[in-house]
Amino acid sequence: MQPSIIRTILLVILCLPLSGFDDLTRRSVEILPRWKKGDSFAFALTITRAREKSVDGRSTVSGKTRTHFTIEVLRADDNGYLVGWTAGDTTFEASLPSETFLRQVVDVMKGKQIVLQVDDHGTITGVQNWKELQSETLKAMDAILAKASDSHKGGTNQTLLSNLRAQWETMFATKEQVEQLCTRDARIYFMALGRKYALNEPHEYNDLLPNPIGGDPFPTRARIILKAFDQQSGQAVLSWSQTTDPKQAARIWESMIKDLASRRGKKSPEGEFARTIFMEDKADIVVDVRTGWVNRLTLTQSVNLGTRSQIDTTTIVRSVK
Helix, strand or coil, rough: CHHHHHHHHHHHHHHHHHHHHHHHHEEEEEEECCCCCEEEEEEEEECCCCCCCEEEEEECCCCCEEEEEEEEEEECCCEEEEEEEEEEEEEEEECCCCCCCHHHHHHHHHHHCCEEEEECCCEEEEECHHHHHHHHHHHHHHHHHHHHCCCCCCCCCCHHHHHHHHHHHCCCCHHHHHHHHHHHHHHCCCCCCCCCEEEECEEEEEECCCCCCCCCCCEEEEEEEEEECCCCEEEEEEEEEEEEEEHHHHHHHHHHHHHHHHHHHCCCCCCCCCCCEEEEEEEEEEEEECCEEEEEEEEEEEEEEEEEEEEEEEEEEEEEC
């Protein structure tokens, strides 16, 4: 056999396993932040409060809000990243005058940069400037409430204002609560980072859903799966979901209601608390694997309490400046 033919056969044999490994690589992908200092872009965060607040079969739908944020990588090194997350203008489906109470409350965080501490896997580990945010937001709320209290426009209820101030103070009472509140949207945005995914092979894990008013978190069972990956564009499509344990959810909700009633000096609602409780979150995520930036995320959060239900939808779209 001629040497040239032998070389050709050997070359073909050597290439066969390599082709197989190449196909295997294309079926899995690791999604990590690959950010650089100075990276900056804007994205629109559309929060659709389509709270089909269905009560006994009758539903109502609230309006939509759209808030623009700016993200900037302030530091990138072996220890991870510092990321600036700043809220801009919020627009309402039905426009509100700038002097309205709701408009002012929504704008409390406007222009305040949240400095996120993020590890090399994209997990938020803290908020570097939480003390400043705590102080600034409470001062801003005090100013808004004082102005509302002095004004009789709209028949402002003093008890309502007092309760709102107490709730706001509770939400910003500790470092943990400030971080929970200030990272809510960012944690959603980064949720797909930090894992290696195999195509159509679900990754399941236990997690905790933060309590919106600072009580015990809700234990959940979460699931995330890589649905598609385009190697040429570097775009990965993932699907994520989590559900709560009904018994644990009922226990925590009941505790929350009793605690709120106690704070307001009222008796807890009489009768057995609704036991038919179901909480489920679902998200579709499109991420650029080459950089770790999420291009689009749509999150649907559903809560069912007996005959009452509520659905919130959050859409995050990245648009480069």
